[in-house]
Amino acid sequence: MKKLLQIQQMIYNRSDFKILDQKVNNKPLIYFDNGATTQKPQVVIDAITHYYETINSNIHRGVHSLSQIATEQFEAARRSVQNYINAKHTHEVIFTRGTTESINLIASSFGREFLNPGDEVLISEMEHHANIVPWQMICEQKGAKLRVIPFDENGVLQIELLDQLITSKTKIVAITHISNVLGTINPIKLIIDKAHSKGIPVMIDGAQAVSHEKVDVQALDCDFYCFSGHKMYAPMGIGVMYGKEEWLNKMPPYQGGGEMISQVTFEKTTYNELPFKFEAGTPSVGDVIGLQKAIEYIQSIGVEKIAEYEHQLLHYAMQKLEQIPGIQFYGVSPQKVAVISFNLGTLHPYDVGFLLDQMGIAVRTGHHCAQPIMQKFQIPGTIRASFALYNTKEEIDFFIEALHKAKMMLE
Numbered sequence: 001m002k003k004l005l006q007i008q009q010m011i012y013n014r015s016d017f018k019i020l021d022q023k024v025n026n027k028p029l030i031y032f033d034n035g036a037t038t039q040k041p042q043v044v045i046d047a048i049t050h051y052y053e054t055i056n057s058n059i060h061r062g063v064h065s066l067s068q069i070a071t072e073q074f075e076a077a078r079r080s081v082q083n084y085i086n087a088k089h090t091h092e093v094i095f096t097r098g099t100t101e102s103i104n105l106i107a108s109s110f111g112r113e114f115l116n117p118g119d120e121v122l123i124s125e126m127e128h129h130a131n132i133v134p135w136q137m138i139c140e141q142k143g144a145k146l147r148v149i150p151f152d153e154n155g156v157l158q159i160e161l162l163d164q165l166i167t168s169k170t171k172i173v174a175i176t177h178i179s180n181v182l183g184t185i186n187p188i189k190l191i192i193d194k195a196h197s198k199g200i201p202v203m204i205d206g207a208q209a210v211s212h213e214k215v216d217v218q219a220l221d222c223d224f225y226c227f228s229g230h231k232m233y234a235p236m237g238i239g240v241m242y243g244k245e246e247w248l249n250k251m252p253p254y255q256g257g258g259e260m261i262s263q264v265t266f267e268k269t270t271y272n273e274l275p276f277k278f279e280a281g282t283p284s285v286g287d288v289i290g291l292q293k294a295i296e297y298i299q300s301i302g303v304e305k306i307a308e309y310e311h312q313l314l315h316y317a318m319q320k321l322e323q324i325p326g327i328q329f330y331g332v333s334p335q336k337v338a339v340i341s342f343n344l345g346t347l348h349p350y351d352v353g354f355l356l357d358q359m360g361i362a363v364r365t366g367h368h369c370a371q372p373i374m375q376k377f378q379i380p381g382t383i384r385a386s387f388a389l390y391n392t393k394e395e396i397d398f399f400i401e402a403l404h405k406a407k408m409m410l411e
C-alpha cells in the first residue's frame with residue numbers, strides 16, 4: 001500500500017513537467033536521458049521567469065532595492081544548498097557553472113598550491129572526463145602523476161587495491177560518487193576514511209548522485225564535493241563546489257576579477273573572504289534562484305522516496321531487459337542507481353538510439369564522456385537509459401517493445 005501511494009505521488013509529480021506532454025517524431029515523448037540532464041519542474045521555470053520579470057539586478061554591489069533583494073535571494077539559495085548537503089558553514093558552498101567547473105577549480109587551485117614533481121593524484125577507472133582531464137592538465141604542469149583504481153567486470157571498484165594505490169606520494173584522491181555509465185554507487189565513505197587515515201584529502205564528483213541519494217558532506221567527511229544543478233531539476237549553467245573551510249582558506253583563487261578581491265592596486269591585490277574568493281565576476285543569479293527552487297522541490301518529495309521509486313524502476317527494467325536475447329549489460333553492481341548501460345549483440349549503439357528516437361524515446365548513446373570505460377570493455381559505446389522521478393513502468397514497457405522492434409529491423 002505504501003509503495004502504491006509512492007508511485008501515485010510520483011505520477012502526480014509528473015504533471016509538473018510540461019515538456020513530457022509532447023510528441024517527438026509523432027510519438028509520445030519518453031525521456032530516459034536523465035543522466036545527461038533532467039527536465040525542470042514548473043516551479044523552477046516560474047522562479048527564473050519571476051526573477052527576470054521582477055528582481056533582475058547585479059548582486060553584492062548596489063545600494064538600490066533590487067540589488068539588495070537579488071543579493072538576499074542569492075545568499076538564501078546558498079543557505080538552501082548548505083542545508084541540502086549539510087555543510088557546516090554557508091561559506092563552504094561556492095557557486096560555479098557546474099561539476100566540470102567545480103573540478104577544474106579544485107584541480108587548478110589545489111594543484112597549484114599542493115602538487116609537486118613526483119606527487120600522485122589518485123582517481124578511478126570509471127571517472128567522467130571531467131574528473132580525469134583537469135587532473136591530467138595540472139599533473140602535466142607540476143610533474144605529478146595520475147594513478148587509477150580499476151573496476152572489475154561487474155563495474156565494481158577494486159577497493160582492495162587501495163592500500164597499494166595510496167602511497168606516501170598521494171596528495172589527493174578524486175573519485176566519482178556514482179558512475180554515469182555503470183550506475184555503480186561507490187563506497188565513498190570507506191575510501192574517504194582510508195585516505196584520511198593517511199592524511200590525504202578526498203574530492204567527490206557528485207554529478208550523478210545529488211538527486212538520487214541523500215548527501216551529507218559532514219557525515220561523509222569529504223573535503224570537496226562537486227555537482228551540477230541541471231542534473232537535479234535545476235537550470236543549466238549552475239553548479240556547486242563544496243569545500244571544507246580549512247582547505248578553501250589554504251587554496252589560491254581560481255579566477256581573478258570582480259567580487260573576489262579585497263583590495264586592488266597595480267602593485268598587489270588582496271583577496272576577499274570565503275565564499276567570494278572563489279566567485280569572480282557576475283554570477284548566474286537567476287539560475288542560483290532556480291537551483292534553490294529545485295532543492296525545495298526535491299525536499300518536498302524527499303530524496304529517499306525518489307531513490308526508492310527509481311530503484312523500483314531499475315529493478316522492473318532490468319527484469320524485462322534481461323529477457324532480450326543477446327543483451328549485454330555494462331555495470332551490474334549490487335549497489336547501483338537507475339542508470340542502465342547495455343548493447344544489443346553487435347548492433348551499433350548509435351543505430352539503436354536512432355531508431356528509438358524515431359519511436360519517441362530519448363536515450364543516450366556513445367562513450368558518455370568516459371572513454372576509459374569503453375576501452376576497458378573494448379566497445380565503441382553503449383546505449384544508456386537513465387531514469388528520474390517522473391518516469392513510469394508503462395514507459396519502460398514501451399521501451400522494451402521498441403528495443404524488440406529495433407532489434408528486428410537491424411538484425
Ligand code: C6P
Pocket residue numbers: 035036037097098099100101128130131176178179180205207208228230364368369
Ligand atoms: N555527465 C552524462 O550524460 P557537467 O557537464 O559539468 O554538468 O557535468 C560533468 C559530469 C561530471 N561527472 C559526472 C559523473 C557526470 O556524469 C558528468 C556529466 C553527463 O553522463 C554529460 S557527459
